[in-house]
Amino acid sequence: MNEMSNKWIGARTIRPDGADKVTGRATYSADNTMPGMIWGKMLRSPHAHARIRSIDTSKAEALPGVKAVVTAKDVVDFPLDKSVMLGIQDMRWMCRNVMAREKALFHGHPVAAVAAVSEEVAAAACALIEVDYEVLPHAIEIEDAIKPDAPILHEWNQFEGKPSNITGTMVLKAGDVEKGFAEADLVVERTFTTRPVHQGYIEPHACTVSHAADGRVTIWSSSQGQFMVRAMTSLLTGIPQSNIRAIPAEIGGGFGAKTIVYLEPVAVLLSRKSGRPVKIVMTRDEVQRATGPAPGSLMTVKIGAKKDGTLVAAQGTFYLQAGGLPGSPLRGPVGCSFAAYAIPNVLSTGYDVVSNRSKVAAYRAPGAPHGAFATESVLDEIAEKLGLDPLDMRVRNSAKPGDKAIYGPNFGDVTFVETIDAIRKHPHYKAPLDKNPRPGVKRGRGVASGFWYNAGGESSVQVNITEDGNVVVTTGHPDVGGSRASIANVVAELIGIEHSHVNVIIGDTQTIGFSNLTGGSRVTFASAMVATASCEKVIGQLKDRAAKIWKIDAEAVKWEDGMALPAGDNAGKFPPLSLKELAAKANEMGGPIGTQVQLNTTGADPGFATHCVDVEVDVDLGIVRVLRYTAAQDVGRALHPGYVEGQIQGGVVQGIGWALSEEYLYDRNGKVDNATFLDYRMPVCSDVPMIEPIMLEIPNSKHPQGVRGVGEAPIVPPLAAIANAVHDALGIRFTALPMSPPKVTERLEQG
């Protein structure tokens, strides 16, 4: 279904949820109320690391207006000796993340929660809870957490026979790296660091929940998966899933971070104890302090190449900072850093390091930007030292279809070279750049590529024909970036009706079948696949109805442009029957027309991206600004080009912030020093130029519309692309992010 004669697929239609969003009518997580509702607040640890000896909540409970107090005692325990997985999350860590159990593991770790008649009363009650802490020394940075004498967060964890803060490893191997390096003409090895960065969604976490007297629970909250909300809440409260209805609010940004919950289980416990609906809204301060950012990293990458640029060996050691509980995304740097390249000898090792800061959560291609920063910088250095064009060198080494990827499977299509060529041919790459435009200002250009796995996974869609001949589509995935628009395009196209006659809504856990998370660049991929299957079934039903009316075989009916037609002259001469006419007759002809399809979708191919960026550096102040940015990516098929471009542009700008201005800062007590949007510096409108996306549409043969996932690959190249551009401007390689003005100035002064 990849014809360029499509009417709706590929069109820049108005999204179904658009009018509500531009008029303020769309309801997000904090916008709901329930009758009789009270307010919840969390009490959070003032210490970065402390044993919790006891918690006395009696004074809080006695405060007038307080209706319930909850601590870890009320949360289902997942004992440390048995791993219980929900997707990629281990419930042992999830239960301790929502409420501290044996220890407070970071400043801001929730230790108790109160529900009261107002936020003020709840906050006052929190202040009355007496926690007996045994304060312990803390370690935040990776280097500090892996020192031999580092304070140990989890005494039960051992690494190489000793108590350690290294809680996991991952290794991928190919060939023999020692042999490979011996064959190389040039070997470059560098060590890189990145700071933790927050996903920065503008909507703080919030929820409104009701635990009714009969044990049925309603949860209203935004998330990247209402089925995840239901499952996590069920596991952490002991309430069966069938009794929990998780209704997805519109979501104000997630980027991976809202694929877990912080509030809902606690709110449900408060609601159960108090007998009232409970609303909890995080402040921005709480979001920045106590929700998972992306990990900081310490990485060493060593690559060996022949004189002609052929890569012969690659070795990467990636330490990721998990936060207080295990689970940093090792598969990101370990699997993705070298994946796009056909390197015969690879050793890629990751270490998960716990430290006294909030537990990390997914952030757009988790872990891959880190690894790409290191790898793509080293490749740039190799190209420079060998006198080769950096894009040519990447083409030379690109993985090919059928190659065995470092992370296991054989590649199907590989569209990496196409993204490189797209940059090479683009006017940006060819535009002359004056590197010394005026005194005190230098300019430079850099390129980098990136790889991300993408994903398929479970998805459910219902397609129902209304009695008046229009279409309602119910999908199981929250819409973070305009997926409803894309689904509407597909359904309108397949059924052959006006786009405005298709409405797409998001079901809750009791009204739609299981759907996996919105994330992993999978929503449009999976939903479109399942919507296609649903439409095919519905069209089958419509053909059956027409056949009955005409008293012919169903095989003699075809469906075109929203109408049933006889399939050929032999079928008979009947005037076409429109969707509207068939819908009007539906009940008398057998019942409503509609279907639900649930699939575990497969066939998601990886994402490849290549970016080019021009920067300008104010040498005296050390300020780096992006002048021009072009991002090429294979998107398979852009069902709605506007929203695909948007994913690319948004991911790039997040990468710009990560490269230049965003970082977590801590004081001596392990407290986050910059927990506001004032000092956690994300790009503002005037910080960035227009971002030019090049969408290559090389159809994914395993998808009915040829779609590839797009959401995550855009954030993978920018860190190295910008660092390479700064190197081009200044002749200095930055191996630490962010390249903030004081750091740039310092390096310039060092000469």
Add this chain to the structure above:
Amino acid sequence: MTDIRYLAPNTLEEAVSAFAAASGAASILAGGTDLLVQMRAGVRKPGTIIDIKKIPALTAIEDLGGGAFRIGAAVAGGVLAEHEGFRKAWPGVLEAINLIGSKQVQGRASPGGNLCNSSPAGDSVPAMVAAGAVVTIQGPNGRRDLPVEAVPAGPGRTTLAPGEIVVCFTLPARPKGASDAYLRMIPRTEMDIAVVGVGVNLTMEGGVVKAARVGLGAVAPTVLLVEDAAKALVGSKLDDAALEAAAAACRAVCKPINDKRGTIAYRTKVAGVLLKRVAAIAAARAGGN
């Protein structure tokens, strides 16, 4: 729980008397861009909030002729920016006030609030100091005037006596060939607190600097009036040697801290860099006068 009183007096006398009567438990509200943030953070817990925006003198902009202006302490930067005459006479003071925060913040933030909040990095203060602004203060013991640089006492503290309210800023008449400018270093292009802020006010005649004042912010507990920098500029044609001497004078008086916004070394270096750039802008504007 929170039994805060809100008063919005129409006269200065009422405001002063309520403020004095509260004995330190009241906060003055102009734009609220600091007060509300501090209240939310639990850093300030006033028992009474005294909104001074209904007092005519606090929100008036008076053109006193010859470039002299009197600005009410509670005038919002965005309102001041609409005053054509003020923009012509004091572009540096205006841009300093309107660099505070965003357009939204500029709709509320006032020079009086910025001064009395006494953050070492407050954007309006270096330009006000360079302008030679005088603040008029009213308190229980009457009215007095102070040069603006005498008001900040340290981070978060002023030299104002209990019950005193800043009423207005008076900027002096401008001789021909006078203009000013303000620049700050921030990592992004907007929204940040100044890492260093420099205001320069120059009077030029025939390309020679006849008079100069330099205000330097965010590099010491209070904004500094850098007399040595001014001396280095006066009598010069803003040649490289004079600018370097002025920059060196700025660097010499820096007593910054390392914090989440900048390091000591960085701030010191930037003080010098900005001095040169601001002086050039002020001179270009002064030449146009």
Add this chain to the structure above:
Amino acid sequence: MSKTHVTTTINGEPMEFLTDASSSLLDVLRGPLGLTGTKEGCGTGDCGACSVTVDGRLMCSCLMLAVEAEGKSIGTIEGMAQGGQLHPLQQKFLEMAALQCGICTPGVLISARALLEKNPDPTEEEVRFGLAGNLCRCTGYDKIVRAVLETAADMREAAR
């Protein structure tokens, strides 16, 4: 704990409410007044999601006390469309996909409208600095800026 009675005008309609002195205008809009179109992203004036106009001037409603609304005319996102007719900016944002998750969109639209009312022919740079007080994490700002510039051109054309 006695509350203050406030009489104000919101989107052209007279309204009254009771409030503590310490509540912000944002608290009251989203709470007792049920106007949840204005969003809280940070509560400290750093993100612009709570942008409203007060007597025509653009402000963060989180930085204003609710009691200060007395006698003022407040403009929120709920009043931007006239009846069922979207404002040209709202329409253009939909046409140009200038929103993704949409949480920043009410604040951005209010700011953009205020920008164009003051400056009907802005340059790209003026638009970018004019919207610098509105954080967006999804779009990278590109389509937002284009939508504002195109709307400005359309509105100038329509005014001829």
